Amino acid sequence: xxxxxQYEAPQSRAELLALLAEHGEGAKVLAGGTxxxxxxxxGFTRPRVVVNVKKVAGFLGSTFSKTDGLLIRPAxxxxxxxxxxxxxxxxxxxxxxAHDLASYQIRNRATVVGNVVNASPCSxxxxxxxxxxxxxxxxxxxxxxxxxxxxxxxxxxxxVLRADEVVEGILVPAAxxxxxxxYRKLKRIQGHDLGIVGVALMKKDGLLRLGISSCxxxxxxxxxxxxxxxxxxxxxxxxxxxxxxSDLRCSREYREYMVEVFVRRLLREVP
Amino acid sequence: xxxxxxxxxxxxxxxxxxxxxxxVRFLREDLGLTGTKEGCGAGECGSCTVFMNGxxxxxxxxxxxxxxxxxxxxxxxxxxDGVLSSIQAAFDRNHAVQCGxxxxxxxxxxxxxxxxxxxxxxAEIKEGIEGNFCRCTxxxxxxxxxxxxxxxxxxxxxxxxxxx
Numbered sequence: 001x002x003x004x005x006q007y008e009a010p011q012s013r014a015e016l017l018a019l020l021a022e023h024g025e026g027a028k029v030l031a032g033g034t035x036x037x038x039x040x041x042x043g044f045t046r047p048r049v050v051v052n053v054k055k056v057a058g059f060l061g062s063t064f065s066k067t068d069g070l071l072i073r074p075a076x077x078x079x080x081x082x083x084x085x086x087x088x089x090x091x092x093x094x095x096x097x098a099h100d101l102a103s104y105q106i107r108n109r110a111t112v113v114g115n116v117v118n119a120s121p122c123s124x125x126x127x128x129x130x131x132x133x134x135x136x137x138x139x140x141x142x143x144x145x146x147x148x149x150x151x152x153x154x155x156x157x158x159x160v161l162r163a164d165e166v167v168e169g170i171l172v173p174a175a176x177x178x179x180x181x182x183y184r185k186l187k188r189i190q191g192h193d194l195g196i197v198g199v200a201l202m203k204k205d206g207l208l209r210l211g212i213s214s215c216x217x218x219x220x221x222x223x224x225x226x227x228x229x230x231x232x233x234x235x236x237x238x239x240x241x242x243x244x245x246s247d248l249r250c251s252r253e254y255r256e257y258m259v260e261v262f263v264r265r266l267l268r269e270v271p
Numbered sequence: 272x273x274x275x276x277x278x279x280x281x282x283x284x285x286x287x288x289x290x291x292x293x294x295v296r297f298l299r300e301d302l303g304l305t306g307t308k309e310g311c312g313a314g315e316c317g318s319c320t321v322f323m324n325g326x327x328x329x330x331x332x333x334x335x336x337x338x339x340x341x342x343x344x345x346x347x348x349x350x351x352d353g354v355l356s357s358i359q360a361a362f363d364r365n366h367a368v369q370c371g372x373x374x375x376x377x378x379x380x381x382x383x384x385x386x387x388x389x390x391x392x393x394a395e396i397k398e399g400i401e402g403n404f405c406r407c408t409x410x411x412x413x414x415x416x417x418x419x420x421x422x423x424x425x426x427x428x429x430x431x432x433x434x435x
Contacts, residue, residue: 004289033333033337034314038313038314105317105327105380
């Protein structure tokens with residue numbers, strides 16, 4: 001690559017938080033690296049310090065409990081999530097979104113936490129996490145806070161995280177276990193590509209939610225709908241929520257149209 | 272510079288690397304293992320695919336320092352004692368190689384696919400190699416080779432692209 005930086009691989013949470021407190025904006029967290037290393041290569045970001053979080057004790061693996069739900073730690077890759085039988089059984093919408101994220105090799109490396117912290121409007125994990133009511137567990141030397149994902153994104157590639165903060169886990173509530181759902185993603189090619197439009201639909205206990213990507217500066221949650229709502233009502237709610245733009249990948253009108261197509265398709269497909 | 276110890280194809284290498292050195296550059300330029308190709312350098316094309324700790328990764332998106340202590344397998348480790356692996360032999364039989372630039376990464380992705388799914392369908396093969404671009408073959412011969420390598424072609428079907 002064309003930039004030099006200091007590399008740190010802290011072994012403990014305390015060391016990690018101290019490094020972030022010390023270097024602030026000059027530090028970048030390295031998890032899967034599938035966004036960060038590309039951005040460094042192209043000069044989009046120029047960190048003084050790259051902090052690998054994969055060696056931090058307690059940052060590996062996912063745990064599930066019937067009271068707290070599913071805890072996804074920072075080093076959990078997208079393929080780790082897909083290989084987890086509890087995820088496939090209890091949170092099929094998470095698996096559906098994970099499955100559509102990039103290519104196999106990238107899923108072996110990219111982390112679930114990184115996909116949302118990166119805050120791309122076309123994040124594939126965000127629609128599922130928004131629908132399932134997931135929360136980010138945020139830590140810094142100043143303390144801890146819990147941020148629901150509908151309050152997490154601020155704009156394109158921008159979140160509420162401060163420079164000294166790190167997401168040390170994603171908590172998907174136990175109440176969302178068993179939710180039915182599906183994900184539809186429009187791409188330019190059938191192989192791996194960034195989404196042009198992504199729609200997740202979730203049904204649980206009579207409630208219906210949509211998570212929509214690539215149709216606003218941030219991934220969106222459409223809440224307050226019921227399973228019994230007719231398709232016209234669900235489509236209208238989605239249309240009110242989205243604020244798509246035209247860009248090199250497609251026009252605003254096409255995005256609006258495909259959101260409707262995907263909503264109607266998912267209403268038929270999700271049992 | 273940081274000192275790393277990496278096992279590549281069963282051999283241990285100790286080197287000093289710059290913090291910003293990627294794994295693909297480390298393999299090619301520091302170890303001379305040029306079978307791994309750098310294509311896009313951004314995780315799109317898959318020509319730099321290698322195994323790291325038993326899973327395929329794009330080595331352009333891994334820092335060499337992250338591979339410290341890891342076990343890496345590259346295309347140079349695929350043939351044993353000069354004999355092609357069953358996947359390489361199937362690529363050869365089915366004309367799945369043209370310019371060859373994607374082939375190393377492609378073969379390793381196919382190995383990973385067949386490890387998890389010994390008899391993949393055509394749709395599953397396409398998904399298994401979706402992270403590996405080939406600009407020569409149009410993929411038909413590669414899919415044929417994977418069907419062949421997984422024992423799903425009869426002798427009369429081989430090389431005739433009948434199934435795709």
